[in-house]
Amino acid sequence: MKVLCTLPMTDAATCQLSGKAEVIVLRDQSDAGCREAVANADYLVVRSQLPDDIFDHAPRLRGVVRHGTGLDMIPVEAATRLGIPVANVPGVNAQAVAEYYVAGMLAFARPLARMETILRGQGWNAGRALAPSATELSGKTLGIVGVGTIGRRLAQACACGFGMRVLGMQRPGATLPDAVQPSSLADLLAHSDYVALCCPLTSATRGMIGAAQLRSMKPDAVLLNAARGAVVDEPALITALQEKWIRGAALDVYARQPLQPDHPFFQLDNVMLTPHVGGMTAESSSAMSAGTVRQLLQMMAGERPEHLVNPQAWPGRRAAQGGRE
Incomplete structure (x- = not known):
């Protein structure tokens, strides 16, 4: 499976996914670059603004985790309509x-x-x-x-x-x-x-x-x-x-x-x-990455993530190859 990160997680978090998924960091931060990269992703880790139509270009996507709290970067309603669970990591920063x-x-x-x-x-x-x-x-x-x-x-x-x-x-x-x-x-x-x-x-x-x-x-x-x-x-x-x-x-x-x-x-x-770093410290970055990986692993195992923000999407969530469970 492929996990696309809009920005890098900590090295420790990436290592936790080793053997379970390939972690890819988005190189082209433009909307077009994001749309192209997400087409082959099974999971998405969000640390920057997504295009409003991002999920129309993500046929394989099975879950999204916000590396942080705020959900305004993610078109959550669109994800819900398509059966894509979205989770976040509240409070750690x-x-x-x-x-x-x-x-x-x-x-x-x-x-x-x-x-x-x-x-x-x-x-x-x-x-x-x-x-x-x-x-x-x-x-x-x-x-x-x-x-x-x-x-x-x-x-x-x-x-x-x-x-x-x-x-x-x-x-x-x-x-x-x-x-x-x-x-x-x-x-x-x-x-x-x-x-x-x-x-x-x-x-x-x-x-x-x-x-x-x-x-x-x-x-x-x-x-x-x-x-x-x-x-x-x-x-x-x-x-x-x-x-x-x-x-x-x-x-x-x-x-x-x-x-x-x-x-x-x-x-x-x-x-x-300052360049949007108010929530970034060594401690908070470690905690956010750890919480993100924990919920990715939960979704990969078919388990409901602990901080699911769109529970309506869970019953009809996507299966491994883009179908429905």
């Missing part, structure tokens, strides 16, 4: 993403990297000149949009570790940790010094942070997004940063990825940019 948000806040509160650059280039006194502008997280307000697994860990770290006040917006009916004060989006944006977007991309959250929401934020507030780029109206955010509606932004995700070299973000000095 939550700590990594929570720590990314903390790092983003600290980067604005204490601009140590910039201080070091100035120290190396301009000397001791020039480096010290930035110190009076540094701030502390203690006593500041963090607003978390989407208090799920990641949001809860972030809230605990900031409330207990830094003494921050934490506001949280969560879907109706969901409970919040004791350290989080429930808030509407409008109040959260108006009162937060830092706003962390921890929500999934859905029809309700797409474009949720637009011009009106950015204008409602405090002028010294910082927006942090390691969720999905499309949660934010990117042109509106560019304008907000250019015109200093807010202090700045720490961004790990974008409307279009990879971020193009001529993107306006690169011309701004009040935005911290």
Whole structure:
């Protein structure tokens, strides 16, 4: 059997599949390249955006595993219609993403990297000149949009570790940790010094942070997004940063990825940019790959994967050569 990975897994995970399947890493990341490669795949491991029609080009495909949590990269409804089970690996990178948000806040509160650059280039006194502008997280307000697994860990770290006040917006009916004060989006944006977007991309959250929401934020507030780029109206955010509606932004995700070299973000000095690595650490990568392989092996053995996200597809799932079981 052939397992196609849109991006590599860890070496240990690949070794686990040795003797059971041939692991192939996608070389051509274009939509056309993905369609061509998946035609001969029995299983698909997803770490990057799939074309909407990908499953129309996958006659042998028996299962898909998302190497991570978010499912917006996969046309799940299309998979379900074709009897292709889809699983994910939820929660294993939550700590990594929570720590990314903390790092983003600290980067604005204490601009140590910039201080070091100035120290190396301009000397001791020039480096010290930035110190009076540094701030502390203690006593500041963090607003978390989407208090799920990641949001809860972030809230605990900031409330207990830094003494921050934490506001949280969560879907109706969901409970919040004791350290989080429930808030509407409008109040959260108006009162937060830092706003962390921890929500999934859905029809309700797409474009949720637009011009009106950015204008409602405090002028010294910082927006942090390691969720999905499309949660934010990117042109509106560019304008907000250019015109200093807010202090700045720490961004790990974008409307279009990879971020193009001529993107306006690169011309701004009040935005911290990273290449969609918020959930990637040695520990989280190992855990995600291990969880992915475990569910691949379950599907290969005809067993229901532990984190199946489209159970409707399971009864009529595809058999080994493209038929039905």
